[in-house]
Amino acid sequence: KQEVTQIPAALSVPEGENLVLNCSFTDSAIYNLQWFRQDPGKGLTSLLLIQSSQREQTSGRLNASLDKSSGRSTLYIAASQPGDSATYLCALGGSGGSNYKLTFGKGTLLTVNP
């Protein structure tokens, strides 16, 4: 059974700081990994999707890496802004097939202070 752990559970940083969020998983036989952002009381917004054959993906100030062999992914946020404050969720996609499912971590609550 895939288990996903996100560390730290909460993080508070001053504006402008670069930061790294961590995600670890127990089963390396994944299809892909997706990072989401969730604002309070809102749905999930997809940030980055990394296929199992890829090592990293970048979008603006965000960079996500994937190391299947070690069961780890990181989300790097450069020059953080107060608007980045949210919960960040890591989700692992299992093996392919029509019943493809995501397994989520519990998230990291990020607060960026002005």
Next chain:
Amino acid sequence: SQTIHQWPATLVQPVGSPLSLECTVEGTSNPNLYWYRQAAGRGLQLLFYSVGIGQISSEVPQNLSASRPQDRQFILSSKKLLLSDSGFYLCAWRGSGYGYTFGSGTRLTVV
């Protein structure tokens, strides 16, 4: 472009009342659709998924049911709500590349 709609945004229902939450997807055909629940202090739990009309798979035994009457419509239901059914319900579909897109969610409070 593909969009996913979910309603209502919030719902307060008494214990024992019925429930119907609707999710529709636009801009795609024959999508894989999913219902997740997020309870306070817990992670996202997959409740149901559907690979086509009338095809429903349940992940956990519970007081809820799901139906897919049309290709792009996914409905979450209950005949009699329990207090433990309270939570944040999210509908999602799986796109090309197997990335997921989520709806805006429904906050259900059972009182």
